[in-house]
Amino acid sequence: MSQQRNVWFRRFPPLGNGPTGADSDAECALVCFPHAGGSASYWRPLAVALSPTVDVVAVQYPGRLDRLREAPVEDLHLLADLIADALGPPGDRPRALLGHSMGASLAYEVAVRLARQPGGEPQLLIVSGRRAPAAARGRNRDWPLDDAELVRRVGGLGGMDATVLDDPEVLDLILPALRADHRALASYTDTPGRPLSCHVVALAGDRDPEATVEEVRAWGEQTSGDFRTRVFEGGHFFLNDHASDVTDLVRGLLPSRAG
Helix, strand or coil: CCHHHHHHEECCCCCCCCCCCCCCCCCEEEEEECCCCCCHHHHHHHHHHHCCCEEEEEECCCCCHHHCCCCCCCCHHHHHHHHHHHHCCCCCCCEEEEEECHHHHHHHHHHHHHHCCCCCCCCEEEEECCCCHHHHCCCHHHCCCCHHHHHHHHHHHCCCCHHHHCCHHHHHHHHHHHHHHHHHHHHCCCCCCCCECCEEEEEEECCCCCCCHHHHHHHHHHECCCEEEEEECCCCCHHHHCHHHHHHHHHHHCCCCCC
16 A cells, blocks of 8 residues: 555454455455544454455544644535545445445545546445535534534534544544534535536435435436435434444445446
8 A cells, every 4th residue: 555545444353364454355445534533443343344345545634643743624615626536546346435424525526536537437426414415505614613512513413422522632622523523524615517427325314414315315416327225213422323324225226346
């Protein structure tokens, strides 16, 4: 694995025996994008569950964990440019992208960039817990930039352990990334049009305060290919409550070399 790729991507369990650190027996590659304030390790359980059939590659954004000393990126388009460049061509295996919340918007923007390269468009895009671009336009600028309000909002969504948010020392470490991610969301405007032709699947929580089922269903407007929606019981982090079902769903959706 090149140094550039090693900076951006993590695998759980660690490196396999393939030429880029992947398991050469994997049928496809699944690139996973964390939520705002999240890190690559959020996708560890899914990666372990799908291994070794699927090479799960989790994106590590700057400004957190082992990239803590790097400045977070406050522009989703710039972040998508950097990640798409680091991903490069798909190689001899089909590739899919999966993102939750902010990660869904980022996965979409990366897919758009990959689609501009001959043969680069992923075969599958899975977006989770995020309003579709048409439903989100003009609604992102209410994200809180005050630290206290931001912490309250993040804590209310249930994606971060309350003990972390209550620890001042830990909070000082994670706040820069949280601020940057929410500023990026507040200023984000999607790439217009219907630039994708791949299969898109949208996952929604039926009680998600951040993205209603109808807002999630509008992702179908972003592709000329097949589209479907799957609704789960739960709030914004419904993935955590339905880990086994989500794993089975993703496994069944993923393309293979033969497919």
